[in-house]
Amino acid sequence: MVALPSLRGLQAFEAAARTGSFAAAAEELSISAAAVSQLIRTVEEQMGRQLFHRVNRRAVLTEAGAEMLPRLSMAFREIGSVARDVGGEAFRPRLVISVPPSMAMGWLSERLAIFVAGHGAADISLRGDDDPVPFDHELIDIRLSYGPHYRQHPTQEIVRDAVYPVCAPMLARATVSDGLAGLPLIHTDWGPTGASFPSWRNWFAAAGSEPGRAAQRGLSANSSRAALDLAISGLGVALAQGIYCAQALEDGKLVRAAAQSLELRQPYCLTIPERSARRDIVGAFREWLVGECVRAVNSPALGALPPRRSSGNSGNGAPILRARLAFQSNEAAGDL
Numbered sequence: 001m002v003a004l005p006s007l008r009g010l011q012a013f014e015a016a017a018r019t020g021s022f023a024a025a026a027e028e029l030s031i032s033a034a035a036v037s038q039l040i041r042t043v044e045e046q047m048g049r050q051l052f053h054r055v056n057r058r059a060v061l062t063e064a065g066a067e068m069l070p071r072l073s074m075a076f077r078e079i080g081s082v083a084r085d086v087g088g089e090a091f092r093p094r095l096v097i098s099v100p101p102s103m104a105m106g107w108l109s110e111r112l113a114i115f116v117a118g119h120g121a122a123d124i125s126l127r128g129d130d131d132p133v134p135f136d137h138e139l140i141d142i143r144l145s146y147g148p149h150y151r152q153h154p155t156q157e158i159v160r161d162a163v164y165p166v167c168a169p170m171l172a173r174a175t176v177s178d179g180l181a182g183l184p185l186i187h188t189d190w191g192p193t194g195a196s197f198p199s200w201r202n203w204f205a206a207a208g209s210e211p212g213r214a215a216q217r218g219l220s221a222n223s224s225r226a227a228l229d230l231a232i233s234g235l236g237v238a239l240a241q242g243i244y245c246a247q248a249l250e251d252g253k254l255v256r257a258a259a260q261s262l263e264l265r266q267p268y269c270l271t272i273p274e275r276s277a278r279r280d281i282v283g284a285f286r287e288w289l290v291g292e293c294v295r296a297v298n299s300p301a302l303g304a305l306p307p308r309r310s311s312g313n314s315g316n317g318a319p320i321l322r323a324r325l326a327f328q329s330n331e332a333a334g335d336l
Helices: 007-019 022-029 033-047 063-090 101-119 200-207 224-232 242-250 280-297
Strands: 052-055 058-061 094-099 123-128 142-146 155-159 162-167 185-188 219-221 237-241 261-263 268-271 324-326
Touching: 007 022, 007 033, 007 063, 022 033, 058 063, 094 101, 094 280, 101 123, 101 224, 101 242, 101 280, 142 280, 155 280, 162 224, 162 242, 185 224, 200 261, 219 224, 224 237, 224 242, 237 242, 242 280, 268 280
Parallel strands: 094 123, 094 142, 185 219, 185 237, 261 324
Antiparallel strands: 052 058, 142 268, 155 268, 162 237, 162 261
């Protein structure tokens, strides 16, 4: 039988290499940092290979260590999967989900109990991450993103969305003589590293209307969730993705302020690394999440429009403007 290195030592190496820190590995394994270092030295002696360069109190992976890490991570995940399959409830499955911050803060966190109720208890880590995400370093099982950013992993385009002008019902009933240009507007800006979110200038251009100064004025938010919350609070009209605003429209917290919508250029995508693809809980969550996304963007509430008004009736709210435009965004990820 082939002599194997210390399993505990390999576990210490994998944790330290994955987290990038002996201290973090020690916390994860409930031992001291000195013990982690000693375990790794034992493995290095047994294998006759140096796994870390130790320079100025820092540990950097050698080529041998970098080659070992992904294979060891996959092996330990598989061992955990076998233990859970055999041990049943004593070994609850673990699932690491990564989504854009706005989705983690609202849309998905509000729905996650539905998945747990239907599929049983699990140890779930819900992460709100901007792209790019460190799949192997954080052992992420599944990532939802705006646009196909991870072609090195299996990626599935699941649905396309659009943005809709929405506001609180009380604001829709306000007296407006010049359409949406006369209402306070909420702007969403994903920042210099994010994708270009559809602007109010894009919206007015698609509608064939002149926005005037309204396109620059008003509240601004750097996340889709914050912009949606501002609209629900009655502070203005926001351009919101259908996936986010559908439930608020169904609940009567928001109404469509006008018929114009702008299609997003890129689809929502799911990325699942190979090491996670065959795990039952990952497959179950993927199927559930795709269903929830499709259901949201196809909600009948997104097509429910306010009564058609004439622009000359100053007391009846914003006129309906009918047009459609495919919004051209860049390839970078946004906060969604």
